Amino acid sequence: MGNTTLEGSRVSKRLGPGLYFLLGALAFFLLVQVLLMLGVINNFWRGIIFWGAAITIVALGLNLIYGFNGQFSLGQYGFYAIGAYASADITYRWTREDPSALVVVLLGVLLVLLFYIAVNALLRRFYGITVMTRFTAYLLATILAFFIAVRFLLPITGSLVWNMLNLLPKAISQQVVFFLALVGGAALAGIASFLFGIPVLELGSDYFGISTLGFTIIIKVLLDNTDTILPFAEMKGARGMVGIPRWTTWPWVFFSLVLVILIMRNLLHSSVGRSIVSVREDERAAQLVGIDVAYAKILAFVVGSVFAGLAGGIRAHDLAFLHPQSFNFIQSFNPLIIVIFGGLSSMTGTVVTGFLWIVLLEGALRLWLPQGFETWRFVVYPLILLLMMLLRPEGLFGKYEIGFLRQSLPAPWKKPEDTHEEASSVEPAKTRTSKEVAG
Amino acid sequence: MKGRPDSLSPEVEEHPVVLEVESVTHFFGNLRAVHNFDIVLRHGELVGLIGPNGAGKTTVFNLITGVYRASKGSIRFRGAELVGLPSHEIIQMGIARTFQNIRLFSDLSVLDNVRIAYHPHAGYNLLDSVLRTPRFYEKEAEMTRRAQEFLDIFGLVERQNDIAGSLPYGLQRRLEIARALAAQPRLLILDEPAAGMNPQEIDQLLDLINFIRDRFNLTILLVEHRMRLVMNVCEWITVMDFGEVIARGLPEEVRSNPGVVEAYLGRQAVVLR
Numbered sequence: 001m002g003n004t005t006l007e008g009s010r011v012s013k014r015l016g017p018g019l020y021f022l023l024g025a026l027a028f029f030l031l032v033q034v035l036l037m038l039g040v041i042n043n044f045w046r047g048i049i050f051w052g053a054a055i056t057i058v059a060l061g062l063n064l065i066y067g068f069n070g071q072f073s074l075g076q077y078g079f080y081a082i083g084a085y086a087s088a089d090i091t092y093r094w095t096r097e098d099p100s101a102l103v104v105v106l107l108g109v110l111l112v113l114l115f116y117i118a119v120n121a122l123l124r125r126f127y128g129i130t131v132m133t134r135f136t137a138y139l140l141a142t143i144l145a146f147f148i149a150v151r152f153l154l155p156i157t158g159s160l161v162w163n164m165l166n167l168l169p170k171a172i173s174q175q176v177v178f179f180l181a182l183v184g185g186a187a188l189a190g191i192a193s194f195l196f197g198i199p200v201l202e203l204g205s206d207y208f209g210i211s212t213l214g215f216t217i218i219i220k221v222l223l224d225n226t227d228t229i230l231p232f233a234e235m236k237g238a239r240g241m242v243g244i245p246r247w248t249t250w251p252w253v254f255f256s257l258v259l260v261i262l263i264m265r266n267l268l269h270s271s272v273g274r275s276i277v278s279v280r281e282d283e284r285a286a287q288l289v290g291i292d293v294a295y296a297k298i299l300a301f302v303v304g305s306v307f308a309g310l311a312g313g314i315r316a317h318d319l320a321f322l323h324p325q326s327f328n329f330i331q332s333f334n335p336l337i338i339v340i341f342g343g344l345s346s347m348t349g350t351v352v353t354g355f356l357w358i359v360l361l362e363g364a365l366r367l368w369l370p371q372g373f374e375t376w377r378f379v380v381y382p383l384i385l386l387l388m389m390l391l392r393p394e395g396l397f398g399k400y401e402i403g404f405l406r407q408s409l410p411a412p413w414k415k416p417e418d419t420h421e422e423a424s425s426v427e428p429a430k431t432r433t434s435k436e437v438a439g
Numbered sequence: 440m441k442g443r444p445d446s447l448s449p450e451v452e453e454h455p456v457v458l459e460v461e462s463v464t465h466f467f468g469n470l471r472a473v474h475n476f477d478i479v480l481r482h483g484e485l486v487g488l489i490g491p492n493g494a495g496k497t498t499v500f501n502l503i504t505g506v507y508r509a510s511k512g513s514i515r516f517r518g519a520e521l522v523g524l525p526s527h528e529i530i531q532m533g534i535a536r537t538f539q540n541i542r543l544f545s546d547l548s549v550l551d552n553v554r555i556a557y558h559p560h561a562g563y564n565l566l567d568s569v570l571r572t573p574r575f576y577e578k579e580a581e582m583t584r585r586a587q588e589f590l591d592i593f594g595l596v597e598r599q600n601d602i603a604g605s606l607p608y609g610l611q612r613r614l615e616i617a618r619a620l621a622a623q624p625r626l627l628i629l630d631e632p633a634a635g636m637n638p639q640e641i642d643q644l645l646d647l648i649n650f651i652r653d654r655f656n657l658t659i660l661l662v663e664h665r666m667r668l669v670m671n672v673c674e675w676i677t678v679m680d681f682g683e684v685i686a687r688g689l690p691e692e693v694r695s696n697p698g699v700v701e702a703y704l705g706r707q708a709v710v711l712r
Contacts, residue, residue: 127523127524128508128523266568266569266570266571267565267568267569269568270563270567270568270575270579271554271557271558271561271563271568271579271582272558272561272564272565272568274547274551274554274555274558275558277544277547277551278544278555281544281545281547282542282543282544282545284542285538285542285543285544287506287526287527287530288504288506288526288530288535288536288538289530289535289556289558289618289619289621289622290527290530290531290556290558290559290622291527291555291558291559292525292527293527299565
């Protein structure tokens with residue numbers, strides 16, 4: 001009899017962190033959902049929460065790139081903007097009975113993936129290919145793919161897709177289109193980051209940072225001129241894009257965030273994740289234990305940027321208005337500050353700080369500070385930042401993670417005897433102390 | 440044979456060739472760091488590469504492991520050409536190396552340091568890890584078990600959860616060698632493993648080198664300053680100076696070679712003898 005309780009406790013120990021995470025997340029989801037339905041959370045706070053989630057997703061992506069892979073990126077708002085504008089354009093045109101953006105983005109992305117596989121197989125056959133050749137090959141493949149999508153696939157499939165999706169009831173087809181728009185926006189951000197990353201990730205971290213800053217500026221300038229130098233009249237350039245359907249709901253926001261956290265956690269606590277972290281630790285050493293450093297860097301950068309693109313889509317369909325100014329390069333420091341504030345390479349820290357950042361800066365302080373004093377927010381937070389760097393430079397959470405995000409547990413269906421990996425998980429508290437000893 | 444001393448026993452000469460470096464030359468700008476360097480290693484040998492500071496020993500290592508691309512010449516590992524391949528592919532073919540100044544992943548645990556070296560043999564892909572398929576759990580557990588077995592061999596298993604950077608120097612060197620061997624290489628290149636060690640640690644290192652050679656059935660190329668270490672463990676030695684081979688032979692031959700003494704101690708020393 002005693003055996004069963006022992007086994008029971010072992011089971012709870014094994015499933016514990018995952019179970020708590022699941023229950024906690026579910027409770028949070030239901031709480032907000034109920035409060036939203038009861039109207040306790042008004043439109044202002046609803047916007048704040050959604051915004052917080054979007055920023056958190058961007059910051060998580062940056063944490064993957066900077067915190068875990070050691071590449072200092074200031075370009076995340078560029079990818080955020082790509083995701084926002086692309087998905088907004090898809091739904092904007094869809095609601096005006098034009099499926100072209102949807103078809104071009106999705107089929108284009110699929111073609112691009114196919115072409116990339118082909119280019120990769122082709123480049124593999126040659127040794128000593130320079131970075132710029134590689135970049136050019138992929139760039140040409142991308143251009144060709146989208147050219148084919150616009151020129152040949154759109155006329156064939158456009159009306160077909162429109163008719164097929166409209167066979168569904170309107171409420172459902174709308175959700176499907178929104179889903180596809182989010183996927184499309186995120187995928188475009190991923191493609192952009194892949195192309196941009198090939199030549200630039202070869203640079204050291206600081207130089208990479210400057211280049212990504214340049215990328216954000218390019219995107220901002222392009223967005224300012226979408227109706228003049230780019231053929232997107234509906235984006236209305238520097239006047240801002242209006243008329244985006246307001247489709248973002250709490251379930252979309254919440255499940256996107258959870259999905260991002262899950263993907264990132266599963267990725268990091270695997271062999272691939274360890275190879276990503278090893279690049280941060282010592283690039284040369286990683287290379288000489290057989291890690292493909294370029295691949296690890298590109299992977300982290302693309303995944304992080306896909307997250308940013310997804311966040312962009314969510315934000316765009318909540319705000320229903322996009323303006324290039326909100327994707328300014330100054331703004332692109334926000335996720336960086338969040339990541340450092342929360343603790344580099346702490347997902348927990350990023351999530352908490354991401355929400356805190358928006359809730360305090362854009363929510364609470366905006367309401368609490370007397371009229372005309374809102375600007376003081378931007379005196380208060382830099383001061384907090386200064387104090388933080390002086391008193392706790394490792395960030396709010398250091399390297400702390402909640403249990404669920406901490407380790408790769410043994411398979412949930414495994415017998416409790418196999419506790420190899422539980423023993424091998426590194427306790428974060430220990431991590432810090434031994435590091436201090438080493439320092 | 441080119442790249443080998445003449446005085447080796449014919450029995451040794453029958454072993455298969457593992458590494459064949461043929462007239463490799465490398466320039467840094469206009470500086471010729473390595474000139475017409477040859478060396479041929481046969482299976483199971485332990486060969487020393489010595490020379491005064493700046494002789495080009497580490498450059499040779501970097502050329503073999505693809506950190507630099509040789510300006511001229513050819514490097515073959517078990518028949519396959521290495522020049523032009525990226526480092527990680529060369530390593531995955533079965534060459535491992537350690538560094539002059541220890542380069543561990545110092546913020547990660549001892550276990551993770553070894554598991555990272557297993558990455559090319561992980562046996563599951565990105566999708567498995569994101570979706571947490573049964574294969575992920577199976578291979579991950581296997582990987583951890585193998586890494587722990589490995590740490591056990593090197594007496595590091597009790598410290599598997601320690602942060603690598605917090606280990607004492609001798610253990611860090613040991614861990615670095617363990618990490619290099621984790622991927623089961625055929626050829627191990629040790630770059631000044633005794634740098635910064637006291638005599639007692641050097642003795643332990645000697646034991647360790649002999650041990651891993653027997654245990655893992657390896658070919659070892661050793662760069663070293665410490666004559667004691669080189670003379671004790673190496674079967675034959677190549678001496679470099681100013682990027683060129685100045686002597687090649689058994690330890691006692693090299694020790695009495697006037698050119699080597701000159702390179703190490705200067706012309707005066709030769710006269711004084």
